[in-house]
Structures are given as structure tokens and as C-alpha cells.
Amino acid sequence: MWGRLSLDALPHDMITIGGVVGGGLAILAGIAALKYFKKWRWLWTNWLTSLDPKKIGVMYLVVATVMLLRGLADAGMLRAQQAVFATSDNGPISADLFQQVFSAHGTIMIFFVAMGALFGLLNLIVPLQIGARDVAFPLLNSISFWLFVAGMVLINLSLAVGEFSTAGWLAYPPLSGLQYSPGTGVDYWIWSLQIAGIGSLLSGINFLITIFTMRRPGMSLMKMPIFIWSVIGCLLLVAFAFPILTATLSMLSLDRTIGTHFFTSEMGGNPMMYVNLIWAWGHPEVYILILPAFGIFSEIVPVFSKKRLFGYTSMMLALMAITFLSFTVWLHHFFTMGSGANVNAFFGIMTMVIAIPTGVKVFNWIFTMYRGRVKFATPMLWFMGFVVTFTIGGLTGVLLAVPGIDYQVHNSLFLVAHFHNMIIGGVLFGFFAGVAYWWPKFTGFYLHEGLGKVAFWCWLIGFLVAFLPLYALGLMGAARRLDGYDASLGWQGLFIVAGVGMVIILAGVFFQIVQAGYSIWKRDELRVGSDPWDGRTLEWATSTPIAEYNFATLAPVTYRDDFWEQKHRPELKKPTALIEPIRVPKNTGIGVIVGLLAVVIGFAIIWHIWWLAIIGLVTTIVLIITATLREDTERIVSIDEIMAKEKRLRGTSA
Amino acid sequence: MSTPRLIEQKFLDYKTSSGFWLYLMTDCVLFASLFATYAVLHAAIAGGPSASDIFELPMALTETIILLTSSFTCGLALLALRHNNLKQLIVWLGVTYILGVSFLTIELSEFGSLIQAGHSWQQSAFLSAFFTLVGTHGLHITVGLLWLLVIVGVLFKRGITPKVKRQLMLFGLFWHFLDLVWIFIFTVVYLMGVAA
Numbered sequence: 011m012w013g014r015l016s017l018d019a020l021p022h023d024m025i026t027i028g029g030v031v032g033g034g035l036a037i038l039a040g041i042a043a044l045k046y047f048k049k050w051r052w053l054w055t056n057w058l059t060s061l062d063p064k065k066i067g068v069m070y071l072v073v074a075t076v077m078l079l080r081g082l083a084d085a086g087m088l089r090a091q092q093a094v095f096a097t098s099d100n101g102p103i104s105a106d107l108f109q110q111v112f113s114a115h116g117t118i119m120i121f122f123v124a125m126g127a128l129f130g131l132l133n134l135i136v137p138l139q140i141g142a143r144d145v146a147f148p149l150l151n152s153i154s155f156w157l158f159v160a161g162m163v164l165i166n167l168s169l170a171v172g173e174f175s176t177a178g179w180l181a182y183p184p185l186s187g188l189q190y191s192p193g194t195g196v197d198y199w200i201w202s203l204q205i206a207g208i209g210s211l212l213s214g215i216n217f218l219i220t221i222f223t224m225r226r227p228g229m230s231l232m233k234m235p236i237f238i239w240s241v242i243g244c245l246l247l248v249a250f251a252f253p254i255l256t257a258t259l260s261m262l263s264l265d266r267t268i269g270t271h272f273f274t275s276e277m278g279g280n281p282m283m284y285v286n287l288i289w290a291w292g293h294p295e296v297y298i299l300i301l302p303a304f305g306i307f308s309e310i311v312p313v314f315s316k317k318r319l320f321g322y323t324s325m326m327l328a329l330m331a332i333t334f335l336s337f338t339v340w341l342h343h344f345f346t347m348g349s350g351a352n353v354n355a356f357f358g359i360m361t362m363v364i365a366i367p368t369g370v371k372v373f374n375w376i377f378t379m380y381r382g383r384v385k386f387a388t389p390m391l392w393f394m395g396f397v398v399t400f401t402i403g404g405l406t407g408v409l410l411a412v413p414g415i416d417y418q419v420h421n422s423l424f425l426v427a428h429f430h431n432m433i434i435g436g437v438l439f440g441f442f443a444g445v446a447y448w449w450p451k452f453t454g455f456y457l458h459e460g461l462g463k464v465a466f467w468c469w470l471i472g473f474l475v476a477f478l479p480l481y482a483l484g485l486m487g488a489a490r491r492l493d494g495y496d497a498s499l500g501w502q503g504l505f506i507v508a509g510v511g512m513v514i515i516l517a518g519v520f521f522q523i524v525q526a527g528y529s530i531w532k533r534d535e536l537r538v539g540s541d542p543w544d545g546r547t548l549e550w551a552t553s554t555p556i557a558e559y560n561f562a563t564l565a566p567v568t569y570r571d572d573f574w575e576q577k578h579r580p581e582l583k584k585p586t587a588l589i590e591p592i593r594v595p596k597n598t599g600i601g602v603i604v605g606l607l608a609v610v611i612g613f614a615i616i617w618h619i620w621w622l623a624i625i626g627l628v629t630t631i632v633l634i635i636t637a638t639l640r641e642d643t644e645r646i647v648s649i650d651e652i653m654a655k656e657k658r659l660r661g662t663s664a
Numbered sequence: 665m666s667t668p669r670l671i672e673q674k675f676l677d678y679k680t681s682s683g684f685w686l687y688l689m690t691d692c693v694l695f696a697s698l699f700a701t702y703a704v705l706h707a708a709i710a711g712g713p714s715a716s717d718i719f720e721l722p723m724a725l726t727e728t729i730i731l732l733t734s735s736f737t738c739g740l741a742l743l744a745l746r747h748n749n750l751k752q753l754i755v756w757l758g759v760t761y762i763l764g765v766s767f768l769t770i771e772l773s774e775f776g777s778l779i780q781a782g783h784s785w786q787q788s789a790f791l792s793a794f795f796t797l798v799g800t801h802g803l804h805i806t807v808g809l810l811w812l813l814v815i816v817g818v819l820f821k822r823g824i825t826p827k828v829k830r831q832l833m834l835f836g837l838f839w840h841f842l843d844l845v846w847i848f849i850f851t852v853v854y855l856m857g858v859a860a
Contacts, residue, residue, distance in 0.1 A: 146679050211690060219683040223675075253690045257697035261796065270785045270792035271710070272701065278708030278789030287697060635814050638831070 013618035014194065019172045023107060025087070030170045059597040061148040062558055063133040064452065066155050070130030071445070073162060077122040080166070082519060084115035086512060089476075093509035097497040108493035109176035110195065114165070116179025117199060121206055122162050124299045124433065127441045129158070129213050131302065132241060135448060136217055138549035139235045141226030141567065143560045146219040148595040149637065154213040156605025161206025164612045168198035172616070175199035178491065180288050181262070183273035183281045188266045194616050197266065201612035204259045207252055214248030217241065226548065228566035232326075235547045235571075236319060239326045240305025243333035244298050250337070251294035258287040267615075282347055289340040297336040300432065301329060303440025304371055307393050310447050311375045313543050314390040315382030318571060321374040328367035328374075335364050345413045346420050354413040361411035365404060372397060387543075388462035392443035395470040399435025403428060406481065424484025427477045434473055442469075442522075447543070454554045455536040461525035468518030476511025479504040540660075546574040553659035558594055559647060562656050563587040589652055593644040600637050604630065673826050677833070684834045688841050691804075695845050698800055699852060702793040706857070710788035715857025718783060720774075724854040727770050728846065734763035735843040742836050750824055757816055760839070764809045771802050794853065801849060804842050811835055 021027050044050055057065055091108055095101025103111070137145055145151050168174040175195040177186040186196045221238060262284065264270040271277040273284040312319045319325065341349065341357040375397070384390065406428045409415050419425060449457050480488075483504050488495065495501055529536055540554040551573045552561050565587040569575040576582060607630045614623035647655075706715060741756035775795070778784070785795040815835060818828050 146683060215683055215686045215690065218686060219679060223679050223682060249686060249690050250693050253693035254697045257694050257701075261701065264785075264792070264796065268785065270796065271789040272705070272792055272796075274789075276710075277787070278705065278710035279792075280704060280708065280789065283701065283704050287701070290697075631810070638814075639818065 011619075013614075013620070015171075015617040015619065019194075021170065023104065025102060025107060026169060029083075033166065033169065054599075055597060058602055059152075059599045061152050061595040061597060061601075063137055063145050063148070063151060064556060066151060067130045067133030067135075068452070070126050070133060070155060070158070073159060074123050074126030074130060077118050077126060077162060079519075081115055081119040081123055082516065084111050084118070086516065087111050088115065089505075089509045089512040091493060093502070093505040096492065096494045096505065097502060099494070103493070105493045106176060109178075109491070110174040112491055113175045113178050113181075113195075113199070114168075117175075117203070118165060119433075120179065120295070120299075121203060122158075122165065124437055124441075125206070125210060126158060126162075128244070128299060128302055129154070129210070131306070131441065131444050131448075132213070132217055134452065135237065135444075135549060136220060136241060137224075138451075138552065138556070138560055139238055139547050140221060140224065141229060141548045141551075141561060141564065142220065142224040143564075143592065144224075144595065145216055146224060147216050149598065149600060149643075150212055150216050152598070152601030153604050154209040154216065156601040157209030157212070157608055158206050160605040160608035160612065161202040161204075161209070163609050164198060164202035164205065164616075167609075167613070168195065168202075172198065180292065182288075183262065183265070183284050184275045186262065187274055187281075189274070197263070197616040200259050200263050200266075201616055204256065204263075205608045205612055207255050207259070210248055211252040211256070214245045214252065218245045218249060221245075226564060226567050228568055228572075232323070233567065233570045233572075236308040236322060236325055236329075237302070237305035237547075239329050240301045240308065243329045244301040244305075246333055247294040247298045247301075247336060251291045251298070254287060255291040255295075258284065258291065261287075263615075267618075282344075285344055285347070286340070289343045290337075293340040293343065294336045296429075296432070297332060299437045300440075301332065303396075303437050303444075304329065306440045306444040306447070307375060307396065308371075309547065310389045310393055310443055311378045313447075313545055314385045314387060314393075315379045316385075316544070317378055317382040318546070318574075319374070320377040320380075321370075322570065324370055325374050328370040331367040332364060335360060335367070339364065342411055342416070345416045351413075358411050358413050358416075362408055365408055368404060372401065387446075388457070388459060388466060389443040389447040391463060391466045392439045392446065395466065396435060396439040396443070399431055399439070399470070399473060403431030403435055406431065419484055421490055422484035423480040423488045423490055426490045427480035427484060430473075430477050430480075434469075434477075439469075442466075448549070450538050450542045451540075451549060451554055452556065453533070454538065455529060455533040456538055456542065458525050458529045458532070458536065461521055461528060465518045465521035465525055468514050468521060472511050472514030472516075472518055474511070475514055476508050479508045479511075483508075544577075546571040548573055551576075553656070555659065557655055557659060559592045559652075562592075562652050563589055589649050591649055592647045592652065594647060596643055596645050598640075598643070600633065603633060607633070676826075677830055680830055681833060681837070684837055688837060691841070692845075695797075695800070695848075698793075698797045699848065702797050702853065705789040705793040708789035710790075712788040712791065713783055714790070714860075715794075715853070716860055718778060718781075719854050719857050721854060721858055723770065723774060724850055727767055728850050730763050730767045730770070731843055731846050734760045734767065735840055737763065738836055738839045742832065745824065745829065745832055748824060750819065753824070754816060754819060757812060757819075761809060761812050761816075764805055764812070768802060768805055768809070771798065775799075798849060798853065801842065801845055804838075804845075808835070808838055808842060811838070 021030055044053060057069060060066065087103060088108070088111060091101055091103045095103065133145075133151070137143065165174070172194040175181055175186065175191065175198065177191055177196055177199070181196055181199055184190055186199075221234075221242060225234065261270070261272040265272050265274060265279075271279040273279050273281045275281065308319055308325060338360045339357055341347070341353065342361045345354050345357070375393070386394075406424070410419065410425065410428055446457055446462060483501055486499075486501065488499075488501055538554075540552065541550040543550075548567070563586075565585040568585070576584065607626050611623055611626035611630070614620070614626060737756050737759045741753055741760060744752035744756055778791075783791055785792045811831075812835065815828060815831055818825075818831075822828065
């Protein structure tokens with residue numbers, strides 16, 4: 011009746027029990043708070059069922075933040091184990107748990123922190139920057155978000171019911187095959203990624219169509235903000251890489267459930283094919299994360315330098331070049347497969363070629379700052395930190411691209427240091443910069459600058475202290491994912507340094523939380539208008555707080571930084587547009603229900619509860635059919651309503 | 665009020681069909697991954713039968729002709745839609761549906777006879793790749809048929825509305841796309857398999 015599910019699935023070791031109890035108490039506290047403050051209805055109508063991309067964006071960011079804390083807790087356990095207990099056998103973390111922890115750390119950080127923050131920012135910024143009122147398919151957007159949440163729920167459920175994968179964040183077979191991983195861990199990994207991945211794919215389609223069909227009149231492609239170009243690059247990669255992930259995960263799942271032989275070691279299966287397929291998705295995925303970060307910096311640097319972006323066209327060409335090239339380098343993740351000198355040389359050279367457009371971008375940012383009036387606010391600090399760390403990471407990346415060197419440091423801590431360099435120093439710093447930059451637009455008040463700067467320095471120094479020793483350790487021969495090593499190797503000192511770096515990073519996170527809390531508390535002192543940074547792009551043109559429909563009128567744009575030109579060239583004639591009634595989508599709970607059903611289906615497949623999976627699937631199909639038949643999905647905001655609202659928001663009439 | 669309404673409908677058509685095109689391209693990548701897998705594994709027969717041992721061209725050719733004809737009748741249905749001829753539209757959609765079901769029946773009976781002969785997906789990597797590639801196409805056909813049923817139901821209930829028009833346009837794209845994928849399956853799996 012219940013498949014593989016039995017009471018044995020409950021956690022046994024103290025650390026997991028602690029995690030489950032802690033998480034459970036946090037959820038209970040949240041429910042109690044909602045009940046105490048009578049906020050259930052508010053949560054349901056204002057947030058969960060909302061189709062407003064601004065609200066969906068905030069929900070993405072909240073989930074990503076919570077997952078960042080989970081991922082950091084995992085990282086702390088890994089660092090503690092390697093710094094303190096790795097030379098003896100009596101540490102609190104067993105080898106099996108250690109493997110689950112590093113697999114969960116990687117998976118959560120990429121899929122539920124980085125991807126969550128990415129789609130959060132896209133939801134918040136893209137419609138506003140292109141001067142649109144909504145995304146192309148609002149309901150689909152909500153469904154994407156709830157699929158993302160469903161994946162997140164499943165991966166965290168593995169803590170309480172069953173186990174998580176021990177096969178690393180990409181679950182290479184044959185280790186992830188049935189023979190070596192008979193438990194539910196790999197299935198949790200597969201289905202949480204599969205569900206979240208489908209959400210990402212749908213989001214990718216949605217936002218690409220939004221950008222291509224819903225730009226403000228007059229905004230030709232070359233007049234788009236450069237962030238939008240970076241998003242186009244990112245989303246083209248989503249659209250063309252995520253189906254590969256879907257196919258690959260499906261095949262691994264078939265191997266594990268119905269006995270096919272795609273990636274098994276016997277009956278003709280080919281494990282290396284999995285490695286090729288997963289990196290054909292995985293390498294573009296890296297650029298899916300970093301391109302929007304490039305875009306964010308390309309918005310921030312001109313604003314805080316009071317100059318227009320240096321080399322807009324070359325920036326756009328560099329973005330498109332990286333987009334294309336990212337599909338031609340996947341094999342550099344496994345030069346040691348042994349595909350021969352010529353093949354390795356090709357992929358090594360293509361990898362180094364990517365450094366050229368990336369270099370173009372770095373120089374463009376620096377030239378933008380050159381002779382500008384640079385203001386070192388927090389977003390700009392994140393940028394400066396990014397340039398330093400990202401360049402270090404880029405250089406070690408070029409080293410890794412040389413097949414000869416790669417054979418030496420493959421799967422060592424050198425590699426671990428390299429990609430954390432790119433993902434923390436690049437992606438994460440970029441998203442932090444973006445949050446600091448756009449925060450006042452959505453809330454109406456600044457984040458506290460002083461606390462932000464302290465957090466930044468903790469992150470930067472902590473990052474360097476935590477990861478530079480890993481480069482050295484990697485060169486000394488330390489493999490990644492070690493839960494123990496011989497004391498005589500003399501590695502412990504460097505591992506302790508890395509552990510100290512982790513503590514400094516945690517201090518940075520602490521100050522970020524304090525910063526957010528303090529800023530909300532003191533919001534009346536930090537209150538600002540709709541355009542606090544003297545911005546250049548359209549999101550700063552509308553009122554703060556932003557109306558549900560974003561813009562009351564859709565006046566055409568003429569220039570690249572149209573808003574900036576309008577502000578600073580009084581001789582320009584202001585474009586006008588008629589006020590017309592606006593259609594906005596009505597709230598619907600369909601997204602929430604789809605997410606709920608996805609959790610049920612995923613859970614049922616993981617535990618082989620087939621009847622439940624079938625019921626879930628049939629319900630989902632019926633729900634989708636009813637959803638497509640819905641009528642009366644929009645509300646019309648009348649002209650009077652718009653006038654009244656604009657008067658309230660801006661203090662003037664529209 | 666009628667003019668802005670028309671512009672809105674046109675824009676909705678444009679947005680939706682662009683989105684659906686993009687979805688089809690992503691689906692194309694999904695099939696490309698499965699084709700690549702099949703190409704890598706088609707010789708990995710692990711002592712089991714090879715492609716030329718088990719595939720029967722007449723059956724595959726019949727499937728091809730049926731599916732191509734269903735694409736043609738789907739086109740006739742869209743033509744009837746253009747002429748706002750509800751009766752003809754439903755007749756052609758019905759023919760398309762019957763052809764689709766026949767295709768699926770033949771495919772499933774082929775799968776059935778293979779499994780009965782002991783050549784299931786568990787026998788070799790080649791058969792795993794075969795069942796997955798062809799089965800994924802079959803799954804798409806099943807979804808298409810379900811969609812068609814819903815559309816016909818709506819046509820009976822509400823007649824030709826802008827919404828159902830849009831749905832039919834998308835369905836047409838989907839059905840032709842599946843035809844195209846099948847042409848590749850017929851060539852790569854069946855023709856090249858038997859010729860080898």
C-alpha cells in the first residue's frame with residue numbers, strides 16, 4: 011500500500027533529528043504567528059494566489075534566502091568536519107551523513123538559492139525595465155513559482171522522511187544507479203530537480219516571450235537596458251539547456267525504477283553518456299546564473315559612476331558570444347574521460363575563448379568608471395569585490411582549461427575553490443548588489459548603508475580566507491569530498507583557516523539579516539522617493555510603491571536611457587499617452603494547487619506508491635484542463651481608479 | 665469597443681503562438697537528447713536482438729502513412745476553421761482523432777509483441793533507448809489526442825470562439841511537429857536500423 015515507505019524512513023542520527031526538529035519548530039512558529047496576527051487570509055489573497063510578478067519575485071527571494079541559510083548550515087558542517095574531526099574517527103558526522111550533506115549543499119545552493127534568486131530578480135525587474143505591465147503568461151508564471159517551491163519542499167522533506175542522495179550534486183552513475191544507491195536518496199534528488207527544472211523551463215519561455223513581445227513602444231532591441239540583454243542570453247540557455255536536464259533525469263529515473271540500461275555498467279549501458287548529457291546542461295547552467303549577474307553590474311556601474319555604460323554594443327555582443335560559446339565547452343568538466351588529445355585540445359581552447367568576451371565586459375565596466383563621479387554605495391562595493399574575486403576565479407579557470415593541468419587537479423579542492431570563486435564572487439555578489447540596488451524601488455526605503463558595508467567586508471574577507479587555502483590544498487593533492495584524511499599530510503592547518511573563513515562569512519550573513527531587520531524597523535528614517543539613485547532605466551520612472559499595473563500610461567520611448575534623458579535634458583518634449591482602462595489578472599489558487607500536487611506526485615514516485623502517483627497525475631490533468639477553460643480571468647482597472655491611485659502614489663494627478 | 669477588443673485578441677494570438685513555438689523548440693531539444701542517446705546506444709545490444717532483427721518495415725511504414733494522413737486531415741480541419749464551418753471542422757478533427765488512435769494502437773501492439781518475445785527495455789541498452797525514444801513520441805501523441813478531445817468538447821458546447829480558435833492553431837502546430845519528429849524516428853530508428 012505505501013510502497014517503500016515505513017517507519018524506518020524516520021531519521022536516526024542526532025544531527026538529522028536536530029535539523030528536522032529545528033525546521034519543524036520554525037514552521038510551527040510561522041503558523042502560530044500567522045494565527046496570532048490573523049494573517050492567513052492576507053497571506054492567501056495578497057501573496058500566495060497573486061499573479062503579480064512583483065509579489066511572485068519577492069516570494070522567490072524569500073524562499074531563496076531561507077534555502078541560503080540551509081545551504082550555509084550544510085557548508086558549516088562540511089567545514090567543521092574537515093577542520094576539526096577529519097583526522098580522527100570519532101567525529102559527530104558519519105561518512106554517510108557527510109556525503110548526504112555535501113550533495114544537499116551543492117544541489118540546494120544551485121537550484122534553490124541561485125536559481126530562486128535569479129527568477130526572483132527577473133520577476134521583479136524585467137517587466138518594469140521593458141516598461142511593461144505584466145509578464146506574457148501570468149498564470150504560467152505562478153505555476154512555475156509553485157513548481158520551484160514543490161522541488162524545494164521535496165528536497166527538504168528528504169531530511170525528515172528517508173535520506174538524501176550521497177552521489178554529489180550531479181549524481182554520476184554508476185554510483186547513482188540502483189546497484190550502488192538502492193535507497194530513496196537519489197530519487198529525492200531526481201524528483202526535486204525534475205519538478206523545479208520544469209518550473210524553470212516554463213519561466214524561461216514566459217520571460218523570453220515577455221521580452222520579445224511586450225516591450226514599451228519605441229524600445230527597439232538596441233535600446234533595451236543591458237540587463238535585459240543579459241536576461242535574454244540567460245533565458246535562451248534555459249530554453250535550450252533545461253530540456254536536456256529533463257531528458258537526462260528521466261533516463262536516470264527509468265534506470266532506477268523500471269530497469270532500463272542507459273547508464274548501468276552492464277547490458278550495454280554507458281555511464282559516461284550521463285556525464286556528457288548532464289554537463290551539456292550543466293555548463294550552460296553556469297552561464298544561466300552568471301549572465302544576469304553581469305547584467306546587474308552593467309546597470310549598477312553606470313548609475314553609480316554617473317556615466318552611460320561604456321561600449322553598449324560590445325557588451326551586448328559579448329553577452330551573446332558567451333551565450334553561444336557556453337554550449338561548446340561541456341567536455342572540460344571531464345577531460346579525464348580520455349577522449350583523446352585532439353578532442354581535449356578543442357574543448358580546452360573553446361574554454362579559453364570564453365575568457366575573451368568576459369574580459370571585454372570587465373574592461374567595459376572599468377572604462378565606465380573611468381573619469382566618472384563614482385559613488386561607493388553598497389551595490390558598488392559588491393561590484394568592486396566581484397571584479398577582484400571574479401578575476402582570480404577566471405584566471406584559475408583558464409588554468410583548469412589546460413587539459414594537462416586539469417589531469418593534475420581534476421576533482422581536487424583546487425576545482426572546488428575555482429567554482430566557489432565564480433559562484434560566490436560572481437553570482438552571489440551580483441545578486442546581493444542587485445538586491446541592495448533595487449530594494450528602495452520596491453520598499454520605499456534604503457537598506458542601512460553602514461550595516462551593508464560591514465556585511466560586504468565580512469563576505470569578501472571571509473570568502474578569501476575560506477577559499478584561497480582550498481587552492482593550496484588542491485595543489486597539495488587534497489581531493490574534494492573527503493570526510494577524513496591522514497594527520498601526517500599536514501593539511502589540517504589550512505582546513506582550519508578555511509573554517510575560520512566560513513565563520514567570517516557567517517558573520518556577513520548575520521549582518522545582512524540584521525541590516526534587513528534594522529532597515530525595516532527604522533524605515534521612516536530611511537524613507538526615499540521613487541528614484542533614489544538617479545537611475546537611468548524605466549523601473550525608476552514609475553511611482554514607489556509601484557501600482558499593480560506598474561505604469562499608468564505607456565508613453566513611447568525614444569532613447570536608450572530614455573528616463574535619464576527625460577530627466578536631464580529639459581529641452582526634450584515629454585512624450586504623452588492616453589490613459590486607458592487597464593486589464594490585470596485576477597488572483598487564482600491554481601498555481602498553489604499545482605505545486606501541492608507536484609509534491610504529492612514526486613513523493614509517491616520516490617516511495618513507489620503508484621496508486622497515489624496516478625491519482626495525483628489524473629488530478630493534475632483535470633486541473634490543467636479546467637484552468638485552460640477558465641473565463642473571466644481579468645479585472646479591469648477603470649480610468650477613475652487609475653487617476654485616484656496615481657494621485658495617492660505620486661501626490662499628483664497622472 | 666470592438667476595435668481595441670480585436671487588437672487585444674490579435675496580440676494574444678501573437679503572444680501565445682510565439683510562446684508555443686518556443687515551447688516546441690524546447691521539446692525539440694528534449695527529442696534531440698533522446699536521439700543522441702539512441703545514436704550512442706543503438707549498437708549496445710548486449711547479446712540481445714539488433715535493430716534489423718526486430719523491426720518490421722511494413723508496420724512502421726503503415727504508422728508513418730497514418731500519421732502523415734492525420735496531419736493532412738488536421739490541416740483540412742484548420743481550413744474549415746478559417747471558413748467558420750463548424751460541422752466540417754468537427755468532422756475533420758474526428759478523422760484526425762481516429763487516425764491518431766490507430767497510430768497509437770499499432771505502436772502499442774508493436775511494443776506488446778516485442779515484450780512478449782522477451783525483448784523488453786530491460787534486455788539491453790539499445791532496447792532501453794528504443795522504447796524511451798519511441799515511447800516519448802507516443803506519449804506526446806497521447807497528450808495531443810486528449811487535447812483534441814477537450815477542444816472538440818468545447819466546440820460542441822461553446823461553438824467557435826476566439827479562444828478555441830487559438831487552441832486549434834496551437835494544436836495544429838503541435839500535431840505537425842509530432843509528425844516531423846516521427847519522420848526522424850522512421851528514418852533513424854526503422855530505415856537505418858533495418859538497413860544496417
